[in-house]
Amino acid sequence: MGKLTLDAADVRRARTLARQVGRPIVKTAQRHTTVSVERATLRLAGLSGADAEGTPWVNRLSDVVRADVGLEHGVSAPVWDALLRGEAEDLVTLAQKASAGSVTFRLPEGRDLTRARTAARKAVGKGITQIDRRRVERERMIAKVGDAPRKPWIYLIVATGDIYEDIPQAQAAAREGADVIAVIRSTGQSLLDFVPEGATREGFAGTYATQENFRLMRAALDETSRELGRYVRLTNYASGLCMPEIAALAGLERLDMMLNDSMYGILFRDINPIRTFVDQRFSRQVHARAGIIINTGEDNYLTTADAVEAAHTVTTSQLLNEYFAKEAGLEDWQLGLGHAFEIDPAVPDSFRLELAHALLARQLFPKAPLKWMPPTRHMTGDVFRGYLLDGFFNLVGALTDQGILLVGMMTEAVVTPWISDRDLALQNVRYVMDSAGKLHEDFHPAPGGFINLRAREVLGESIGLLEDIKAHDNGLLDAIADGTFGLMKRPADKGRGLEGVARKAADYYNPATEILEGDPA
Amino acid sequence: MGKLTLDAADVRRARTLARQVGRPIVKTAQRHTTVSVERATLRLAGLSGADAEGTPWVNRLSDVVRADVGLEHGVSAPVWDALLRGEAEDLVTLAQKASAGSVTFRLPEGRDLTRARTAARKAVGKGITQIDRRRVERERMIAKVGDAPRKPWIYLIVATGDIYEDIPQAQAAAREGADVIAVIRSTGQSLLDFVPEGATREGFAGTYATQENFRLMRAALDETSRELGRYVRLTNYASGLCMPEIAALAGLERLDMMLNDSMYGILFRDINPIRTFVDQRFSRQVHARAGIIINTGEDNYLTTADAVEAAHTVTTSQLLNEYFAKEAGLEDWQLGLGHAFEIDPAVPDSFRLELAHALLARQLFPKAPLKWMPPTRHMTGDVFRGYLLDGFFNLVGALTDQGILLVGMMTEAVVTPWISDRDLALQNVRYVMDSAGKLHEDFHPAPGGFINLRAREVLGESIGLLEDIKAHDNGLLDAIADGTFGLMKRPADKGRGLEGVARKAADYYNPATEILEGDPA
């Protein structure tokens, strides 16, 4: 361990700054709720399905509750109060009646309030117990069929847009060596303020994240896991406007990893910052409970910013993601912090620069299963060159002990991956791992050499950036507002989904948060 | 220098053994001449051209001389005696008359002999002066237009079979970055006991080596060298039954490097061992004088034998090639000792094994511009995989400071290289060199680690093999006879071209040898 000679004081300073910058955000998150947090709570209580137009019952129900009594108290008390009042025998019926306009919600008080809260907690508790069961199920299954045989885990994407094409492709990919399958989402899902329902076949460049799609794919991969004698993990995105709900569905359907970043939605989807931070905290609490590994999205910075100039923004974001994740209860092994091989191959010494950046991440987060992302931006239609770049990306992965290796596709600049692209890509990974996997034994960057200097430089720049953020009046929120990250200006009072945020009232109640914060798994 | 911890005593022992094994071969070579050595001498004296059937005049003339007086005295005395006797005014006319049967040769004696020898020495001296001039020309041109900008030199092959397709392809290759152009020979030329004449367009999988082709290509590359501001080197093969003649032509036409191996012809072309050793010594003396870098052929062993099991045969052959080369007057900078990246990629740790082998060669021959050959044997029709393997081959080249890098082609298993293959291959080399060329600074195999152990093992096996050869009654010749190398049994009294060998008589005279051995450049 520890190929770099970093100054321990620098590392400590960076973490302290991340905490100082992150703390006020956590406070803000604690003071707010969102429509998606409330809907996730209803989902945990077992409400699923959608109306004839495809609008989920959780949306229908929470909208009516909000119209009647506001969001600031949380939907739980009004909803279970209505049930206890006999407005409906169950949540679905209640939602149906509510959308038909035949139920009115109120804010219960006194004994009614206590009873409503108790009932809500019981209902939501069932969902959380279900998540706990899923976690145990995963652990048992791994114990029984076996785990991925080595690190890094091989992470492969399927993205046909059609769950029924995705399934055989995912199974084929697993058979050929994938340890993790990611089902890419359809474009635009992140901006939907609801989670679609059912099995879907009409995504663009990806397949909708739905509970049923999760279930179908997990079942298919369970079958394949048993066939192969190793547990094949499944990944999706807890991201966008429905982050908390998708996190809940992931826990309920035993997904194993989720893309979940603290600032991605703000910067790349123009989602309101407060909405994002609130949703993020809730979703991470669910992930923590579910034993799900999160994958953060630092790679995205480098698809728009220059990977050398902006290297320190990756480090900064990793430190913030780590802080927020731990605050939400995630453990080190659950932190798939992202970074990527995105330096322009024409830059002299680009390979050594990549090594420096990757080693820095490794050494700052020694226990985290870093997620190493392949070149995308400088991939071109020259698929031969692309195949070579992916090989050198794999080599950096091997030399720097990455936990999760997202397998690069030679057709990155051309199409979403073909079946043969994946096969060729896996062959590439295997060649590099088998032939040079142990080269790290012979790799020792000189203490004052190029690689060490570069790593220290990036860490220094990252500390500088954190100090700069801290110096803003309103800390991180102001920094985000004035374009500190990726030159995108995202003020705290703008952005998508702001209307779904509410400052909690004094009597705010959410049984899910209560359970997740109160009784750690 | 010196990434490996080799035992200096082992290295000394290996060299001593190579000398002990090589010495008797040199003695044998000194005691014999061959038709090709004699024809090369005539070529140096300026005899060129061919009869209507394409048989070169040097063959015609030497055949008649041999028929009249035998080969054992050398052709020089009888030939110049005939000229002095007024049989013809010049060598071509003499050759024409001789083939028409109108001249009879004799062995001159006394004053005639002295005069014949003097005349011969003068004539041959002109050729050698011409070679000297060519060498100076090369040096001047390099001083003027510039040399290859960095190591390794990028070595590219053209192989269309047609000199007029080869030329634009070679120029294009040079423009795209080749420092050395090799014109591959037609299959079968090595077994021709004459050198074809003129510009040729009908080779199979390569173009005939002829004086005119040499001239045309060198002139084209001179033009391109001036255009590019760097001298582009030209390579061909001094190999096969006409090794000495081709060496002479290479010197006369300012070729810069020549494939020339001490045992290749014996093992891979079933050419008689004595013939080979005699021809080899003469050709190397010419190369030494011409300032030509030789490229030895150890890579060939690994196309039939297993590259791990037979690694030590490469080392052994390198040691022998070094001994023979130095004995013939070549200097360290002229020793392009061959080795290759031919380990089955499916072998675990294959990349580190390649590194071990390549480092061993580097460290045993620290001043030689090693020639690093790309994967061929384990290349398949999967051109994507091939492109990746070539990238890792390039990386070993960069990590182990190779002097000459033969650029691998992704279509190795399919076709002789297409123009696009070369372009893609150069792009591959450039990416690896620019992005990871300095990775050797960070590469330090542990003293007791995998790479060091493997290198020491191979050196040990090589010493064992040399001891085994030495233990044979008749040393190397017997070892070759009983299949020590590549399992091919090549007895000293069998093989092609044996009929062209003669044991020198006491009065043997060869002005070329006299000059080359007597007055070093």
Place this chain on the structure above:
Amino acid sequence: MSIVRPYGDTTGDGMVQLSFTLPIKHSKVAEGAAAQLANKMGMDPALVVHAKPMGDGFTFFVVYGRVNHLVDTDQVEVVERDYPLLTPKEANAAIKRSLRRRMVVVGGCIGTDAHTVGIDAILNIKGFAGEKGLEYYREVKVVNLGAQVSVPQLVDAAITEKADAVLVSQVVTQRDAHLLNTREMSAAFRESYPAAKRPLLVVGGPRFDETMADELGVDRVFSRGTTPGEVASYLVHRLTTRKAS
């Protein structure tokens, strides 16, 4: 030279490389099927040099061979630049001269597409390939709506801003998303504007076919590697000559 053939290592050899997957198990018949496809594509001889079984029901092939078709470069249809390339200075001058006000350009990525790097390369000051983007042009007002703009939003913005030109980027092409979105966009503009008043519609993205403008109902299509200068010059050419006529 108007008739050419692919070139492997000799003039006229016609050599090409091809790879694809067939959804069948690997077998001799599968290899024959691969050769048959190559033959149908005009390759003869077609050498199946690599066949790799992938899972149970798929085989990947690499084929090399000689293709019989001739390429006639005289028959190639390309959208050649039919306007002069202007420097920013020249463009500004031309706008001033003929519009007598700033030219208004509204741009964005429509549909669910969030790939803004391409449109930003054209619009943002930073630009692309060493050329400054349209924001750099003093006489051009740029309104960049960013990612995932819906068609109604785009039309509204065009109307509000009195756009002279609307620039739309489409990068995601799976299931022809880019074509569908572009058609929807041009139809909406046709509906919302009288023909004579409609702003110039320009779409761009790496996988567009530049000859498809008419089919898509737009004025111009730009593809891979477009530079801001080309776009500015085109806009100036079309908008100033329109005014002039």
Place this chain on the structure above:
Amino acid sequence: MSIVRPYGDTTGDGMVQLSFTLPIKHSKVAEGAAAQLANKMGMDPALVVHAKPMGDGFTFFVVYGRVNHLVDTDQVEVVERDYPLLTPKEANAAIKRSLRRRMVVVGGCIGTDAHTVGIDAILNIKGFAGEKGLEYYREVKVVNLGAQVSVPQLVDAAITEKADAVLVSQVVTQRDAHLLNTREMSAAFRESYPAAKRPLLVVGGPRFDETMADELGVDRVFSRGTTPGEVASYLVHRLTTRKAS
């Protein structure tokens, strides 16, 4: 399933990858020419995703697209194994039973070809892909002439050794060397032997088309990946049934 199409990521999408060089300078027209070639090959749409100028007069292209042809696996002609695969033991027994002497096999690389690894893989004890070569068969006498054997040498050896079968390898295929040499060889055998006495002629090498035996005047052609067991079984089948009939 007899009709199939190439598979990219969806059943029936017909997607393939193609690369080639055109001997023209890079330009829009050159890219159009590349698309034209792909169209002629049946690709539509054909996306030219990469164009790289090489020197002055050449451009390298990578094209992706959908190919319209259907592949009919029922129409595929392959040389299927029409003889039983025997173990060495079974082969030896069959030879003993029907020839009542050892079978004589003469082999080598003809012409200027010096690639012996392939023929050695079939003949030498060591064998290939885990199967022992013909030398391992007690009832087979192998005479391996090695590399660069001239056709007259080969015929002489066949006559001297009373060969039952002659096995010829050809690896170099540039300018169809392998086809020319094989035809020369089979013609020489036809001249030197009465038809009924001619040994079985078998050629092999990685780039042969197995359906060409008749055209080449030989009895059988073996290609890429042949194993010694297949060859032995074939020889036994042909020579023992010939004797039997």
